[in-house]
Amino acid sequence: MPTQLNERRSASRISLHNRRQKPMFTREWSIPAILTIFLLGVCGLIAYFTWSLIPPATAAENQMGGPFNLIDDRGQPITEQTLKGHPSLIYFGYTHCPDVCPTTLFEMAGWFKTLGPEADRLKAYFFSVNPERDTAEVMHKYTGNFTDRITGITGDPAEMQKAVKAWRIYAKKVPSPGGDYTMDHTASVLLVDTSGNLRGLIAYGEDNGVALQKIRNLLK
Incomplete structure (x- = not known):
């Protein structure tokens, strides 16, 4: 065992x-x-x-806006300096736009009405991506259909192209039947602060309450 x-x-x-x-x-x-x-x-x-x-993005690479010499819808000179000293809503479009532009300008007019005195310092600019057709007179009549708070901007096509590139806007002429054309373009509203710097965007069709809150944040 x-x-x-x-x-x-x-x-x-x-x-x-x-x-x-x-x-x-x-x-x-x-x-x-x-x-x-x-x-x-x-x-x-x-x-x-x-x-x-890979080097980090520099401030210059993120900067938007640049020099341009244009006119407003009353024929007065407009430069990049005009956008400073107050908060702004900037939109690039054209008067022959069938739907997006009139819808956006209608919404902008509504924002001014809703904000009331809150928006006293706020200015709005409608830059034409089709200045060949959109003269100062045409722009003045067009924006007046929505509100007197929106200033139309037009001028020499080469100068407008400077503004388009400076704000990184997409704009392209698209031929249509019969020899006419339309314009494809960025549909967002740019929110610009008192220093002329981009603070944000309001997308086309964005909820109205969200858009108003973004504008209120810009006004702070």
């Missing part, structure tokens, strides 16, 4: 010893695992050095 007990104890020690001596990785999968870890490390180093070499 003692002999059997000793044999069992010896077998138990041998089994425990074998378990302790068993390698963590077997030959069948240790090499692929090591290669995977190595490759992940290399990829991590490449990603780190790649991103570290």
Whole structure:
């Protein structure tokens, strides 16, 4: 009986010893695992050095707006300096626009009406992306259909193109049947602060309550 007990104890020690001596990785999968870890490390180093070499965006790259010389709907000179000293709503469109532009200007008129005295310092500008057709007289008549708080801006096409590029507006002439054309263009309203810097956007069709809150934030 003692002999059997000793044999069992010896077998138990041998089994425990074998378990302790068993390698963590077997030959069948240790090499692929090591290669995977190595490759992940290399990829991590490449990603780190790649991103570290990309310079951060500078203030100049994020800046919008720039010099231009245009006229308002009464024929008075307008430059980029006109946009400073007060908060502004800026919209780029054209008077022959079938739906987006009149809808947006109608909404802008509604914002002024709702805000009332809150919007005394606020100004709105409607830049024409089709100045060849939209003369000062045409712009004045068009904006007057909505409210007298919106100033139409037009002028030399080359100067208007400067404003379009400065504010990163998309505008493209699209031919239509019969030799006529329409204009594809950015449909958002730009929210510009007293320093002439972009503070945000009101998207076309945005909820009216959200739009009003954005304007109130601009006025603070």
